[in-house]
Amino acid sequence: MINKFILLSLVIILSACSQADKYDAGYDDGYATGYNTTCKIRATLIEGDWDNESYSKGYRQGYQAGSLACKNKD
Numbered sequence: 001m002i003n004k005f006i007l008l009s010l011v012i013i014l015s016a017c018s019q020a021d022k023y024d025a026g027y028d029d030g031y032a033t034g035y036n037t038t039c040k041i042r043a044t045l046i047e048g049d050w051d052n053e054s055y056s057k058g059y060r061q062g063y064q065a066g067s068l069a070c071k072n073k074d
Contacts, residue, residue, distance in 0.1 A: 008071040026055035029063025031069075 015023045030045035040046040 022049060022052045022055040023058040025049070026052075026058025026060075027062035027065075028058075030059035030064075031056075031066035032062075033059075034063035034068075035070045036066075038067040041071075056066030 025047055026049070029048075031043070033044045036042055046059075047055070053068060
C-alpha cells in the first residue's frame with residue numbers, strides 16, 4: 001500500500017513539474033523564432049505547445065528577446 005502511495009505521489013509531483021518546464025522550452029523556441037524571423041535567416045521548427053500557458057508565455061517573451069538581439073547584433 002505504501003508503494004502505491006509513493007508511486008502516486010511521484011506521478012503527481014512530476015506532472016506538476018512538466019508545466020513549469022514548458023516555460024523554458026517556449027522561451028527557447030520563441031527566441032530562436034524571433035531572432036531568425038527578424039534577421040530573415042530561415043524558418044524555425046518549434047514545439048508549439050500553445051495549450052500550455054507556461055509555454056505560451058515563455059514563447060512570447062523569448063520572441064521579443066530574440067528579435068531585439070537580432071536588431072542589436074551590430
